[in-house]
Amino acid sequence: MKIALIGNGAIAKLVAQFCGARPTKYNVTAALVLPTDVTSVGAYPVVQTLAELLATKPDLVVECAGHSAVKAYGAAILNAGVNLVVVSTGSLADQTLWDEISHAAENSTAQLKLPAGALPGVDSLAAGKLAGIEHVELKSSKPPKAWAGTPAEKTHDLANITVPTVIFSGTAREAALAFPKNANVAATAALAGIGFEKTKVSLIADPSVTQNVHRLEADGAFGSLRLEIYANPSPDNPKTSHMAALSIMRLLEHEAAAIVI
Ligand SMILES: NC(=O)c1ccc[n+]([C@@H]2O[C@H](COP(=O)([O-])OP(=O)(O)OC[C@H]3O[C@@H](n4cnc5c(N)ncnc54)[C@H](O)[C@@H]3O)[C@@H](O)[C@H]2O)c1
Numbered sequence: 001m002k003i004a005l006i007g008n009g010a011i012a013k014l015v016a017q018f019c020g021a022r023p024t025k026y027n028v029t030a031a032l033v034l035p036t037d038v039t040s041v042g043a044y045p046v047v048q049t050l051a052e053l054l055a056t057k058p059d060l061v062v063e064c065a066g067h068s069a070v071k072a073y074g075a076a077i078l079n080a081g082v083n084l085v086v087v088s089t090g091s092l093a094d095q096t097l098w099d100e101i102s103h104a105a106e107n108s109t110a111q112l113k114l115p116a117g118a119l120p121g122v123d124s125l126a127a128g129k130l131a132g133i134e135h136v137e138l139k140s141s142k143p144p145k146a147w148a149g150t151p152a153e154k155t156h157d158l159a160n161i162t163v164p165t166v167i168f169s170g171t172a173r174e175a176a177l178a179f180p181k182n183a184n185v186a187a188t189a190a191l192a193g194i195g196f197e198k199t200k201v202s203l204i205a206d207p208s209v210t211q212n213v214h215r216l217e218a219d220g221a222f223g224s225l226r227l228e229i230y231a232n233p234s235p236d237n238p239k240t241s242h243m244a245a246l247s248i249m250r251l252l253e254h255e256a257a258a259i260v261i
Contacts, residue, residue, distance in 0.1 A: 119188045
């Protein structure tokens with residue numbers, strides 16, 4: 001399977017290593033990167049335009065770059081008939097972008113694939129939705145320093161937080177748009193479950209945690225769900241859970257597997 005990447009950061013590096021270790025199954029054809037950072041994190045060329053990326057004839061493009069990349073390239077990739085994996089799911093909280101991308105997916109031969117990322121229980125949420133879900137709430141706790149560079153810096157003295165502190169409370173849409181690098185999990189919960197407005201989200205700076213902790217609860221006709229994950233940070237990016245890259249690898253395994261679970 002020919003895979004093209006967008007991005008050259010922590011997730012791209014791990015996905016490239018996974019593919020590189022399985023050369024009979026996967027071939028990374030190229031990575032689309034920013035002109036300001038053209039380093040390659042694998043043994044493949046980097047390119048700077050979508051036309052060059054699509055010229056490598058990928059079966060699947062994996063976006064692991066950020067919201068701006070989904071906005072810039074998402075619909076065009078689908079419209080070209082190429083399957084697209086979006087890991088920056090928070091970008092899809094932008095209603096205009098969602099309309100554009102979902103329209104492209106529905107009106108092309110390509111599929112938009114959204115990995116679970118660091119969120120536990122995506123299968124249960126999506127299955128439970130078929131019977132009806134009334135309530136979904138996600139509480140995401142990270143060490144205070146993981147919220148550096150976010151709006152929490154303006155509202156809280158992150159360096160001096162000594163007890164678990166809610167730095168944001170609102171809908172999944174508000175969380176995903178205000179915290180683009182830290183609330184993709186909230187968007188994935190909304191997309192798998194009952195949508196961006198009904199999914200409640202709390203973001204917490206907790207000095208007692210060293211991992212990214214996501215607590216998910218859902219109640220509906222299927223019953224009740226309570227799940228928590230203590231996700232290790234990615235080796236190269238503390239804001240990103242290692243699970244984000246692992247969930248893309250699982251998705252790639254599904255693309256090539258005889259048995260899928
Ligand atoms: N779904 C999830 O659970 C989940 C979890 C973690 C991260 N994410 C998303 O994955 C993204 C990547 O994570 P990461 O840890 O690899 O980040 P990273 O910061 O290590 O790497 C991102 C890379 O993408 C490049 N980039 C940024 N914008 C680009 C663009 N428009 N075109 C091409 N390249 C671009 C940057 O130069 C950088 O090298 C995050 O920004 C976040 O949106 C999702």
